[in-house]
Amino acid sequence: MKHARGEIRLRTVALGAVFALLIAACGSGRSSSNTTNTTAGGGTTGTTSVINASQCDPATATQGITGDTIKIGTSLPLSGTYSAFNAILQGESAYFSYLNSLGGVSVAGKKYKIELVSKDDAYDAAKTSTNVDTLINSDKVFALFNTVGTKNNLGIRETVNADCVPDLLIASGAVQWGNPKYPFMLGSELVPYPLEMQTFVNYLKANKPSAKIALLYANDDFGQSYRESLQDLVKGTPITIVKEASYNAEGADVKAQVTDLAASGADTFVLGGTLLACPNALNAAHDAGWKPLTYMSGTCVSKLLFQLGGDGANGVLSVTPLLDPSDPANGSNPAMVLYKQQVAKYQPKADTGDGIVAYGWSTAAVLQQILEASPKLDRTSVMEAARTLAGVKAAGLQVPNSTWVTSASDWFLGETFQLIKYNKAEGHTTAIGPLTDLNGETAKLSPASLLHS
Numbered sequence: 001m002k003h004a005r006g007e008i009r010l011r012t013v014a015l016g017a018v019f020a021l022l023i024a025a026c027g028s029g030r031s032s033s034n035t036t037n038t039t040a041g042g043g044t045t046g047t048t049s050v051i052n053a054s055q056c057d058p059a060t061a062t063q064g065i066t067g068d069t070i071k072i073g074t075s076l077p078l079s080g081t082y083s084a085f086n087a088i089l090q091g092e093s094a095y096f097s098y099l100n101s102l103g104g105v106s107v108a109g110k111k112y113k114i115e116l117v118s119k120d121d122a123y124d125a126a127k128t129s130t131n132v133d134t135l136i137n138s139d140k141v142f143a144l145f146n147t148v149g150t151k152n153n154l155g156i157r158e159t160v161n162a163d164c165v166p167d168l169l170i171a172s173g174a175v176q177w178g179n180p181k182y183p184f185m186l187g188s189e190l191v192p193y194p195l196e197m198q199t200f201v202n203y204l205k206a207n208k209p210s211a212k213i214a215l216l217y218a219n220d221d222f223g224q225s226y227r228e229s230l231q232d233l234v235k236g237t238p239i240t241i242v243k244e245a246s247y248n249a250e251g252a253d254v255k256a257q258v259t260d261l262a263a264s265g266a267d268t269f270v271l272g273g274t275l276l277a278c279p280n281a282l283n284a285a286h287d288a289g290w291k292p293l294t295y296m297s298g299t300c301v302s303k304l305l306f307q308l309g310g311d312g313a314n315g316v317l318s319v320t321p322l323l324d325p326s327d328p329a330n331g332s333n334p335a336m337v338l339y340k341q342q343v344a345k346y347q348p349k350a351d352t353g354d355g356i357v358a359y360g361w362s363t364a365a366v367l368q369q370i371l372e373a374s375p376k377l378d379r380t381s382v383m384e385a386a387r388t389l390a391g392v393k394a395a396g397l398q399v400p401n402s403t404w405v406t407s408a409s410d411w412f413l414g415e416t417f418q419l420i421k422y423n424k425a426e427g428h429t430t431a432i433g434p435l436t437d438l439n440g441e442t443a444k445l446s447p448a449s450l451l452h453s
Helices: 008-026 029-034 083-101 125-137 150-154 157-162 193-207 221-234 255-262 277-287 303-308 334-346 355-373 379-387
Strands: 069-076 105-107 110-120 143-145 167-170 185-187 212-218 240-247 268-272 293-296 317-320 416-423 428-431
Touching: 069 083, 069 125, 083 110, 083 334, 083 355, 105 355, 110 125, 125 150, 125 157, 150 221, 157 185, 167 355, 167 379, 185 379, 193 221, 193 268, 193 293, 193 317, 193 416, 212 221, 212 255, 221 240, 221 268, 240 255, 255 277, 268 277, 277 293, 277 303, 334 355, 355 379
Parallel strands: 069 110, 069 143, 143 167, 167 185, 212 240, 212 268, 268 293, 293 317
Antiparallel strands: 105 110, 317 416, 416 428
């Protein structure tokens, strides 16, 4: 499934676009913060710099670095409907405590401890913006890390790019993080949503080529990514979308929508929701007597959410870039042993079998690799390192034999992952087929309306 990166025609077009951007930057003052020397999925100018940081204030380049400490900030839902994402913070905090116990992260020959400052936004984008303003201007953080949510990060992107603050490893698989207008943003190892849909459509082509799909999606930027990607990918195939329904992303009540979808005659269900909406939808389908082949968003890959889905969760397909900590077969893996020991030590209330905790732990490990790849400790250098990762391997619970890369022409990290299936009786997921490698494919598979929005 691996494809060559960048066709000659695409590279030529991309170079022309870059040239135009650079010319515009020369006379545009502060607005040049939205320029880079590359376009995602295209080519490069051949320069060593990926980011044009000429407008960045040198006085803030090392803000948040004090002695041997790097202060990092994050905003995520710790209360409300999406409070289960607190598990991300548990995993992150455990990893940083473990890392600090070893002396910290090594950057340009010096060790630094990581200080993580977290704030609750209850998944409210307006609160995220307020939190980020406080983190940057009052808490004086060096960078943002793993801030949760598509709309939440879209709401802060003007700020972080104008102020040249790295917004690293965004907890969202949205493709907007590949928009070259906003170079100080990088998505995490979460599988980009169009790649999720491509993987599932490929599965349908091989196993259910005339599938009739019913789609449930959140009525926000997150859900729209699934909807538009799926619509694009089934064009020209015998696969059809026979019914769509959206739900209020501020809540998790989806029973009426799922009941309506169940009556559509669809034999396949795509669930583009997150957190409690996922198990609620699975239960609603089961209660309606509907037994479709079901694909569920990778953001819902969690032991807790699968369990809440009851009988409706059995056989559900999804994707993950990580080992399932609930699978006993992974118990002897050295990375798993380390994870469970250290999380139990530093976050004893955390459920080490929960994939959301594992995600937080693993994403913190990726941040360590980004920092260690930077030739010096300033905001632009770290962001350059994040944009040109030669290959991330064995980060936290990363699936064995997978490699996550970024480059001047490919800003998407989590393009190598595993298709999985949940077994209710066994209480964990299992891998289906070989590792999926779609490195370099995200930009090509993304609806233009999303990639450049």
